[in-house]
Amino acid sequence: MSIEAAIKALQSAYGDQVSVNSSVLDAHGQNEAYFPITPPDAVVFPNSTAEVSEIVKICAANECPIIAYGTGTSLEGHQLAIRGGINLDMSNMNAVLTVHAEDMDVVVQPGVTREQLNEELRATGLFFPVDPGANASIGGMTATRASGTTAVRYGTMRENVMALEVVMADGRIIRTGTRARKSSAGYDLTKLFVGSEGTLGIITEITLRLQGQPEAVSAATCSFPDIESAVNTVITTIQMGIPMARIEFVDEMMARGFNLHFKTELPELPHLFVEFHGSEQGVKEQAESFGEIVADMGGSDFNWSSKPEDRNALWKMRHNAYYGMKALAPDWKALPTDVCVPISNLAEAVKLAREESERLDLTMSTVGHVGDGNFHATINFDPDDSEQVSRVHKFIHNLNHFALELGGTVTGEHGVGIGKMKYMAEEHGDALQIMVDIKKTLDPKNIMNPGKMLPSN
Amino acid sequence: MSIEAAIKALQSAYGDQVSVNSSVLDAHGQNEAYFPITPPDAVVFPNSTAEVSEIVKICAANECPIIAYGTGTSLEGHQLAIRGGINLDMSNMNAVLTVHAEDMDVVVQPGVTREQLNEELRATGLFFPVDPGANASIGGMTATRASGTTAVRYGTMRENVMALEVVMADGRIIRTGTRARKSSAGYDLTKLFVGSEGTLGIITEITLRLQGQPEAVSAATCSFPDIESAVNTVITTIQMGIPMARIEFVDEMMARGFNLHFKTELPELPHLFVEFHGSEQGVKEQAESFGEIVADMGGSDFNWSSKPEDRNALWKMRHNAYYGMKALAPDWKALPTDVCVPISNLAEAVKLAREESERLDLTMSTVGHVGDGNFHATINFDPDDSEQVSRVHKFIHNLNHFALELGGTVTGEHGVGIGKMKYMAEEHGDALQIMVDIKKTLDPKNIMNPGKMLPSN
Numbered sequence: 001m002s003i004e005a006a007i008k009a010l011q012s013a014y015g016d017q018v019s020v021n022s023s024v025l026d027a028h029g030q031n032e033a034y035f036p037i038t039p040p041d042a043v044v045f046p047n048s049t050a051e052v053s054e055i056v057k058i059c060a061a062n063e064c065p066i067i068a069y070g071t072g073t074s075l076e077g078h079q080l081a082i083r084g085g086i087n088l089d090m091s092n093m094n095a096v097l098t099v100h101a102e103d104m105d106v107v108v109q110p111g112v113t114r115e116q117l118n119e120e121l122r123a124t125g126l127f128f129p130v131d132p133g134a135n136a137s138i139g140g141m142t143a144t145r146a147s148g149t150t151a152v153r154y155g156t157m158r159e160n161v162m163a164l165e166v167v168m169a170d171g172r173i174i175r176t177g178t179r180a181r182k183s184s185a186g187y188d189l190t191k192l193f194v195g196s197e198g199t200l201g202i203i204t205e206i207t208l209r210l211q212g213q214p215e216a217v218s219a220a221t222c223s224f225p226d227i228e229s230a231v232n233t234v235i236t237t238i239q240m241g242i243p244m245a246r247i248e249f250v251d252e253m254m255a256r257g258f259n260l261h262f263k264t265e266l267p268e269l270p271h272l273f274v275e276f277h278g279s280e281q282g283v284k285e286q287a288e289s290f291g292e293i294v295a296d297m298g299g300s301d302f303n304w305s306s307k308p309e310d311r312n313a314l315w316k317m318r319h320n321a322y323y324g325m326k327a328l329a330p331d332w333k334a335l336p337t338d339v340c341v342p343i344s345n346l347a348e349a350v351k352l353a354r355e356e357s358e359r360l361d362l363t364m365s366t367v368g369h370v371g372d373g374n375f376h377a378t379i380n381f382d383p384d385d386s387e388q389v390s391r392v393h394k395f396i397h398n399l400n401h402f403a404l405e406l407g408g409t410v411t412g413e414h415g416v417g418i419g420k421m422k423y424m425a426e427e428h429g430d431a432l433q434i435m436v437d438i439k440k441t442l443d444p445k446n447i448m449n450p451g452k453m454l455p456s457n
Numbered sequence: 458m459s460i461e462a463a464i465k466a467l468q469s470a471y472g473d474q475v476s477v478n479s480s481v482l483d484a485h486g487q488n489e490a491y492f493p494i495t496p497p498d499a500v501v502f503p504n505s506t507a508e509v510s511e512i513v514k515i516c517a518a519n520e521c522p523i524i525a526y527g528t529g530t531s532l533e534g535h536q537l538a539i540r541g542g543i544n545l546d547m548s549n550m551n552a553v554l555t556v557h558a559e560d561m562d563v564v565v566q567p568g569v570t571r572e573q574l575n576e577e578l579r580a581t582g583l584f585f586p587v588d589p590g591a592n593a594s595i596g597g598m599t600a601t602r603a604s605g606t607t608a609v610r611y612g613t614m615r616e617n618v619m620a621l622e623v624v625m626a627d628g629r630i631i632r633t634g635t636r637a638r639k640s641s642a643g644y645d646l647t648k649l650f651v652g653s654e655g656t657l658g659i660i661t662e663i664t665l666r667l668q669g670q671p672e673a674v675s676a677a678t679c680s681f682p683d684i685e686s687a688v689n690t691v692i693t694t695i696q697m698g699i700p701m702a703r704i705e706f707v708d709e710m711m712a713r714g715f716n717l718h719f720k721t722e723l724p725e726l727p728h729l730f731v732e733f734h735g736s737e738q739g740v741k742e743q744a745e746s747f748g749e750i751v752a753d754m755g756g757s758d759f760n761w762s763s764k765p766e767d768r769n770a771l772w773k774m775r776h777n778a779y780y781g782m783k784a785l786a787p788d789w790k791a792l793p794t795d796v797c798v799p800i801s802n803l804a805e806a807v808k809l810a811r812e813e814s815e816r817l818d819l820t821m822s823t824v825g826h827v828g829d830g831n832f833h834a835t836i837n838f839d840p841d842d843s844e845q846v847s848r849v850h851k852f853i854h855n856l857n858h859f860a861l862e863l864g865g866t867v868t869g870e871h872g873v874g875i876g877k878m879k880y881m882a883e884e885h886g887d888a889l890q891i892m893v894d895i896k897k898t899l900d901p902k903n904i905m906n907p908g909k910m911l912p913s914n
Binding site for chain 1: 557559560561562601602603604608613615616625629630631632633635636637638639640641642643644645646648649651652653657668669671692695696697698700736738739742795797798799800801829830831864865866867868869870871872873877880881884885886887888889891892894895896897898899910911
């Protein structure tokens with residue numbers, strides 16, 4: 001019983017589908033977070049659910065860790081083989097299996113990426129709305145309960161995954177949920193696996209809700225004299241029931257970063273970037289109502305993107321905020337945080353983050369999915385300056401505590417992975433033990449992404 | 458260790474809060490389904506979470522079954538003490554604890570009823586949208602994952618419960634979720650308890666999402682030459698993204714029942730009952746778009762309810778459909794079913810139900826939350842005619858199988874309880890064992906609503 005024995009058995013069963021090539025291993029050990037490169041002992045490329053089941057059985061027999069791998073865009077090290085074992089790279093399982101246009105749902109394999117899915121859906125008049133920015137795999141997005149800029153209107157993966165096929169830790173294949181829009185038939189296992197970060201089983205098929213492509217789309221940016229007026233604009237907009245498709249906060253430092261990297265000329269002030277979806281008349285009405293709120297709150301500098309290419313440029317810039325953040329200190333690293341609070345506490349949370357970064361003498365910029373109360377304060381730092389790194393850790397620690405004290409969560413959408421594990425006890429209290437009990441029941445050998453999410457895992 | 462010992466210990470600790478009065482027991486043994494009166498051995502009326510925890514500890518020490526009780530409006534016998542033990546009547550825990558108007562959420566105790574909550578919210582400009590018809594308790598609605606006429610727009614309890622406080626089977630008190638709109642911090646325990654029917658723990662506090670009261674509301678009825686044209690109207694309406702607040706199907710037999718009981722003059726044809734929420738302009742636009750679809754599909758007889766009292770009368774009639782169904786055969790019982798299928802299969806499912814009822818020579822009427830693919834075919838039958846009763850059982854059995862074959866579920870919103878338990882294996886396959894494993898882990902003594910939901914429970 002060993003990782004070595006598991007890999008031998010896998011090689012014997014799956015030949016070329018098992019790689020121990022060092023460049024392949026190193027590529028899978030990379031990450032977009034701040035963790036050291038952590039190559040797995042092997043990478044296995046399954047082609048089917050049946051193969052995943054067989055692979056899991058071989059690993060279970062040898063107590064070899066299994067970590068599913070999508071596109072590697074996790075920001076919390078979810079995909080890293082920190083206890084060795086195999087990465088199960090789902091990139092060959094990348095078929096859009098069935099589009100049910102009448103029912104507005106689609107069945108996909110986990111290796112399908114978000115952009116690929118929307119490309120394949122284009123002719124149907126439907127689209128998949130969840131948009132975390134990165135071209136992540138649907139499997140990875142499901143496993144981390146991802147969301148992004150459109151969650152305020154269309155929900156997160158929690159609301160958009162209808163059904164799953166999952167390979168359990170002993171190789172059993174189960175199906176959860178159905179294509180019916182609702183059900184009261186037993187425990188909601190679908191929602192248990194969404195956000196389980198590969199610790200309970202391997203997701204091999206996903207049924208997603210789709211949306212009709214809106215008849216009309218319009219987007220804009222506007223600026224505010226201070227953070228409070230921007231955030232109060234968001235609160236009023238949500239309360240009035242204006243169905244914003246996107247409502248994104250950008251602070252003055254982030255505006256500067258965008259100007260530096262994208263050569264834009266945004267006023268270096270807090271901004272909202274917004275998008276409206278609906279009928280021609282509906283979008284017009286939404287935009288007018290929103291415009292009135294902005295004016296009431298002292299906002300100005302409305303800049304409309306009515307042409308698709310202007311909108312694409314706007315959201316491409318927003319999705320590539322990381323490069324803008326980097327531009328504030330090009331030789332340093334940029335580390336994003338991810339707290340989410342009740343929206344009434346959002347201005348307070350953003351203010352605390354700003355004050356704390358100033359107190360600790362750190363360079364911080366902020367973007368946020370403020371319609372959900374979720375924001376990413378990002379710190380630029382010199383990884384070789386250990387004293388500064390310790391201030392960065394202090395900042396993250398304090399920010400997470402602010403979020404919990406304000407009734408929120410330490411991760412709105414990035415997940416727990418390795419980085420947030422130490423806050424789980426504080427966030428969940430005695431409920432954490434319930435999670436641990438479920439994990440132990442469904443994965444008694446702890447081979448499913450061990451060392452992640454749950455401190456005792 | 459016995460039920461008797463548990464009740465003695467409870468009486469000694471809680472005195473008058475424990476009732477063994479036979480009329481109280483009988484009242485709690487009643488049900489709105491077809492199950493015999495099943496009184497518990499005692500009814501306990503807790504006043505606080507701390508008391509619930511202590512009561513559960515006493516019951517756990519004595520292995521005494523505990524069944525939470527809200528308003529007793531379950532249609533599947535959830536609240537019946539079929540293995541004896543106590544009903545935990547939550548009616549004293551009926552406080553609306555905190556309204557967070559800015560965040561559009563509210564924290565309530567489980568004994569708060571739906572109508573009470575909306576009464577208390579009236580002055581805030583907010584409302585709680587989930588509307589199963591009955592004036593159910595929020596605790597019961599959470600436990601059965603209830604929905605109703607407005608789910609097509611606002612979602613079910615699954616989408617509207619943000620956080621919970623739960624007393625576990627050993628008396629531990631846990632909190633799941635937060636008031637933040639989203640989180641990726643660990644397993645979604647909130648969604649695990651929503652719909653768990655009291656089998657995993659006792660829900661003692663619920664945080665709910667609220668909605669802004671719409672500026673304008675408009676409702677209407679219209680009729681169709683046949684079921685297909687009514688259902689196709691629904692499919693097109695949903696696909697076009699018209700944000701229907703309600704879209705309810707009523708078949709020709711149900712229209713006759715309404716006419717008999719409510720003295721209305723509906724054409725005895727398939728109908729849609731609809732409601733629009735939005736701005737004045739938005740509602741007008743929605744109603745026009747919907748009207749065009751209806752005309753295209755051959756619908757007619759539009760009857761608008763623009764005055765609030767007309768709308769209230771319309772929905773009161775719809776919510777009291779049971780009396781209309783009864784009116785079709787006043788001396789008999791009326792038994793509702795609750796399947797839900799992908800919307801593209803809805804016309805087929807309704808047609809199969811109609812054909813099957815005719816084949817078995819049964820009186821059937823149908824209403825449905827058709828925007829979700831959910832419908833209730835209700836059979837009138839003579840409970841003293843055992844041969845007819847066996848045809849009723851055959852009908853239900855075959856209808857549930859049709860629903861599963863069409864990719865659906867045997868219960869869209871009523872829950873499993875006792876009645877649907879026998880279909881769980883077929884609906885869930887190997888996933889059922891995962892539910893059983895979770896149940897055994899969280900309630901090893903099987904004292905939480907034993908004999909319900911899971912066949913082995």
